[in-house]
Amino acid sequence: GQQVMQIPQYQHVQEGEDFTTYCNSSTTLSNIQWYKQRPGGHPVFLIQLVKSGEVKKQKRLTFQFGEAKKNSSLHITATQTTDVGTYFCAGLRGSNYKLTFGKGTLLTVNP
Amino acid sequence: EAGVAQSPRYKIIEKRQSVAFWCNPISGHATLYWYQQILGQGPKLLIQFQNNGVVDDSQLPKDRFSAERLKGVDSTLKIQPAKLEDSAVYLCASSLGTGGYEQYFGPGTRLTVT
Numbered sequence: 001g002q003q004v005m006q007i008p009q010y011q012h013v014q015e016g017e018d019f020t021t022y023c024n025s026s027t028t029l030s031n032i033q034w035y036k037q038r039p040g041g042h043p044v045f046l047i048q049l050v051k052s053g054e055v056k057k058q059k060r061l062t063f064q065f066g067e068a069k070k071n072s073s074l075h076i077t078a079t080q081t082t083d084v085g086t087y088f089c090a091g092l093r094g095s096n097y098k099l100t101f102g103k104g105t106l107l108t109v110n111p
Numbered sequence: 112e113a114g115v116a117q118s119p120r121y122k123i124i125e126k127r128q129s130v131a132f133w134c135n136p137i138s139g140h141a142t143l144y145w146y147q148q149i150l151g152q153g154p155k156l157l158i159q160f161q162n163n164g165v166v167d168d169s170q171l172p173k174d175r176f177s178a179e180r181l182k183g184v185d186s187t188l189k190i191q192p193a194k195l196e197d198s199a200v201y202l203c204a205s206s207l208g209t210g211g212y213e214q215y216f217g218p219g220t221r222l223t224v225t
Contacts, residue, residue, distance in 0.1 A: 033214075044216070045213040097210040
């Protein structure tokens, strides 16, 4: 079945440092979504990427979708303590409408 | 706009007991999802409804789990009998439709099976 893998599993940074998490799918995706889950909270939608090579920015967050539509990344510039949480990518494959989540990357930020 | 509502928020049961969770999606959302999230992992889809029909239940352990969305609005997920490995957070989510829509998650029900 479809697998979505994320690395790293954990990342601890000093406030102000950059952070990147990577997502790889075993199959070509039609869409990829990113969610953020704060400690004790529920996943909250961040963005969706659809096109090959697509890059989208939200303030300090930059999202990329690979040319082959099998990988994606999320980059946070100059992390803040409010960025703490687990970032999940979730892939959608063609006619299969099921969203498959990665295991997530837990980001902690030292003030 | 009200979000996705779930109840109860917490539940502790003994193994072999039964439990039911309730979800009320955002008004107008045709698609409803039940996910299981084990600590340290991403949400795993158990079942997906489009209105009152099942779109996907391939990962639902049907010998013990059941779910329904009879009127195409709110939904219940039941476990009977529960096992220790069912301890997890059960998340309900909804979206306007299937395939590429943003999913809105409820606060979840934390189930502990002892």
